[in-house]
Amino acid sequence: xxxxxxMIEIHxxxxxxxxxxxxxxxxxxxxxxxxxxxxxxxSGPSGSGKSTLFHILGGLTPPTSGSVSIAGRDLLSMTEAxxxxxxxxxxxxxxxKYNLLPTLxxxxxxxxxxxxxxHHGPRxxxxxxxxxxxxxxxxxxxxxxxxxxxxxQRVAIARAIVNDPALLLADEPTGNLDSxxxxxxxxxxxxxxxxxxxxxLMITHDAEAASFAHRIVRMKDGRIVN
Amino acid sequence: xVWENLKHRPVRTFLSAxxxxxxxxxxxxxxxxxxxxxxxxxxxxxxxxxDIVIRPPNSTVLAxxxxxxxxxxxxxxxxxxxxxxxATGVLIESIGNFQSIxxxxxxxxxxxxxxxxxxxxGPFQRPDDLMVDESYADSKNLHAGSxxxxxxxxxWHICAVVEPGKLSQLIAQRNRLxxxxxxxxxxxxxxxxxxxxxxxPSVLDDLMNLLDGYPIYTIEQLANMISVDNISLVKGxxxxxxxxxxxxxxxxxLLTMYTAVLERTxxxxxxxxxxxxPGYILGxxxxxxxxxxxxxxxxxxxxxxxxxxxxxxxAPPFLRQAIVPDWWPYASGIxxxxxxxxxxxxxxxxxxxxxxxxxxYD
Numbered sequence: 001x002x003x004x005x006x007m008i009e010i011h012x013x014x015x016x017x018x019x020x021x022x023x024x025x026x027x028x029x030x031x032x033x034x035x036x037x038x039x040x041x042x043s044g045p046s047g048s049g050k051s052t053l054f055h056i057l058g059g060l061t062p063p064t065s066g067s068v069s070i071a072g073r074d075l076l077s078m079t080e081a082x083x084x085x086x087x088x089x090x091x092x093x094x095x096x097k098y099n100l101l102p103t104l105x106x107x108x109x110x111x112x113x114x115x116x117x118x119h120h121g122p123r124x125x126x127x128x129x130x131x132x133x134x135x136x137x138x139x140x141x142x143x144x145x146x147x148x149x150x151x152x153q154r155v156a157i158a159r160a161i162v163n164d165p166a167l168l169l170a171d172e173p174t175g176n177l178d179s180x181x182x183x184x185x186x187x188x189x190x191x192x193x194x195x196x197x198x199x200x201l202m203i204t205h206d207a208e209a210a211s212f213a214h215r216i217v218r219m220k221d222g223r224i225v226n
Numbered sequence: 227x228v229w230e231n232l233k234h235r236p237v238r239t240f241l242s243a244x245x246x247x248x249x250x251x252x253x254x255x256x257x258x259x260x261x262x263x264x265x266x267x268x269x270x271x272x273x274x275x276x277d278i279v280i281r282p283p284n285s286t287v288l289a290x291x292x293x294x295x296x297x298x299x300x301x302x303x304x305x306x307x308x309x310x311x312x313a314t315g316v317l318i319e320s321i322g323n324f325q326s327i328x329x330x331x332x333x334x335x336x337x338x339x340x341x342x343x344x345x346x347x348g349p350f351q352r353p354d355d356l357m358v359d360e361s362y363a364d365s366k367n368l369h370a371g372s373x374x375x376x377x378x379x380x381x382w383h384i385c386a387v388v389e390p391g392k393l394s395q396l397i398a399q400r401n402r403l404x405x406x407x408x409x410x411x412x413x414x415x416x417x418x419x420x421x422x423x424x425x426x427p428s429v430l431d432d433l434m435n436l437l438d439g440y441p442i443y444t445i446e447q448l449a450n451m452i453s454v455d456n457i458s459l460v461k462g463x464x465x466x467x468x469x470x471x472x473x474x475x476x477x478x479x480l481l482t483m484y485t486a487v488l489e490r491t492x493x494x495x496x497x498x499x500x501x502x503x504p505g506y507i508l509g510x511x512x513x514x515x516x517x518x519x520x521x522x523x524x525x526x527x528x529x530x531x532x533x534x535x536x537x538x539x540x541a542p543p544f545l546r547q548a549i550v551p552d553w554w555p556y557a558s559g560i561x562x563x564x565x566x567x568x569x570x571x572x573x574x575x576x577x578x579x580x581x582x583x584x585x586x587y588d
Contacts, residue, residue: 060499060581081503088501099496099585103230112227116502159500 005072007167007199008034008057013066015052015222026052028222029066036071036166039193039200041210044219050203051171053219057201058091058169059083071166088117092160096172098152100144106155107140110162117163126196127162133195134158134188150181157188161198168192170202174209186212228513231486232521238482243521245478246561249471250526253557254550255533256467260460262546268449273392275339276417277426279448280304280433281441293317297413300437304418307432309425312338315413316393317403321376323542327356328394329403338419339392346370347386353402356382362395363387365543380406395543468560475522475564479515483572487511494576495584504577511573512566519565523558 015027027049034040042050055061056068059075062083068075070090078086093099100109114120131137134154144152153173160168170189174182190212192198202213210216218225232239271279280300282292294300297315305313314334320326332350336342342349345360347370358368363384368374372384382398404410420429426444433442443451455461487494497507530549537547 055582058499060585084498084501084503086501087499093499095499095585099492099499101227101493101496103234104227108227108230112497113500116497116500116506 005036006033007036007038008032008068008070008201010068011066013053013056013068014064015049015056015061016064026222027056027063030219030222030224032217032224034199034201036199037193037197038215039190039202039213041202041204041213041216042219043204043207043210043216044225045205047221048219049222050219052222054169054171054201054203057167058093059086089163090165091167091169092163092165094153094156094160094168094170094173096175098144098149098156098176100152100155100159102144105141105143106136106147106151106158109144109155110159113159113162119163123162127158130161130192130196131158133191148181149177150184153177153181153185154188157185157192161192161196166199168198168200170200172204172206173202174204174206182206182209228510228517231490231510231514232517235486235489238485239518239521242478242482242518243525246475246519246522246565247525247529249474249478249564250523250557250561251529251533252467252474253464253471253560254526254530254553255537255547256464257553257557258530258534258547258550259537259545260464261550262548263544264452264457264460265548266544266546268452269391270393271448271452272445273339274335274417274445275419276445277420277423278418278430278433279443279445280416280418280437281443282414283439283441285441293409293412293414294416294440295412297416298411301413301416303436304416304433307429307436309421309429310418311421312419313416314338315400315416317400317407317409317412318394318414319378319403319407319409321378321396325396325542325544326394327376327378327396327398327403329398329400330393331400335393338417342386342392343389345387345389347384350385350399352383352385353399354380354383355385355399357386357388357397358384359388359390359392359395361390361546362543365538378406471557471560472564472567475519475561476568478522479518479565479568480571481568482518483511483515483569484575486514487572487576490576491579491584491587494579495581495587498579498581499585507577508573511569511576515565515569516562519562520558522565523554523561526557526561527554 010030010032013027013030017024017026030053042053044050056063056075057070063076073086073090101112104112134157136151136154136158139147139151147155173189174185177185186209189200189202193200204210282294285292301313301315304310312334314331317329318326342357356374363369368384368387370384370386374382374384376382404412420426430442430444494507534547534549537545
């Protein structure tokens, strides 16, 4: 399950936001290491900095200081264009609100991720297996408004992994789902981790959801507390 | 995705396409009117059957009015020149609204042109007789026997409705028109027919020597001069309309795309999270704008047929709108330029959006 070189390696990571003349210290020196193939849950109260960590790891915002690398790629020195490149192929996102494009069908939502990454050939057999695993094979021609929350989140997972990212980032993936769908989505994430060795970092409030991970990391006031 | 985005807001897409279409229609109607009117003038000049045209000094291509004070004497002089078989003077008087009435000597004109084709009625019988062509009669609902007040101090009696394409839409007897406008002995244009086409150049030279300072052309030279390129006023109008069309296209697309970008803030955030570059996002909006412009151009071309119908139905009878397919690509290209310009600002705004802020937008 684990590899010698960590998938995520973070040392003394700080992030400061400037709101007018006020400085907001969202991360105050985070140290974290996640091995390749590991499934880690990050939990903590609101304002603990877990979303900021998610955004930095996803290349959506640059860190202020410290070091952070994903699969050996240093995020601190990355330009905006390099972070965009990281999002194309290096990381996949699953959001609480699914974030599917409403004008596109499930298939098109997945295809656009491939298109952005510059993959235009046929999808891999492995991906077709994942679609089966996700149980959305019969719903692929529907637009998000015709899909249930659980189905939308499965499509979002399929979209997140279609380009074989090194890291799958999930931000409260069960936050909008009922308990039955929550469990189904969490099982899917665990399956992806176990069957494909997909490294997953999941942000969650929910202790039950966190229990699906190999390891739970708790955050408070911009630091990891255990 | 581009088409799906446009389909997602069908009313807005439809209205935007129609507004872009209006600018396309504006261009095509302007060009069509210029060409329609000039083609008509050219056709009527050729319909005279003349080989050579003599016009008053200082007259312009389209301005036939302005008379030769001793025109009839000049006609007599021209008639005596070698190889001239027929020479006839016509008097053209403006009746306002860019329209004119033409006075002819029917016998001379028949000898030159082969005569009118009467659809209703027949030749002049009374001094107040007026022939109208079919398009004028249609637009004013006139028939042989109808009366027509042109506001020039004479209520005319329609003696005939004739086939269009000869000189003018309104044709009276020259001497009656000369009396009415105190222009005894005057003519506006002299039409000359030559015995053989091969003699036209020599007769032209002869007449130019005879009538120094008078613009004298072969009918083909005149027809070639009656084109948009040679009439600076029409060229100027066309350029102004093209400018307006670019601005309209620009504003419509700017507004549409700006609204679309605001509305799709979250979707742009999603695309950015998926790794879409600013160029990719700009490209989507550009393609949407171009697709809108294509739809608008098609709508504009179709609407041109509507404007042609309206011009025929409600505009003054001398106005004719031609359908100008050779201008369709230009008009579409112009709307495309407006659309692309209009998409630049919203596109850049979208491309520069912060992904995290965009994703938290509801």
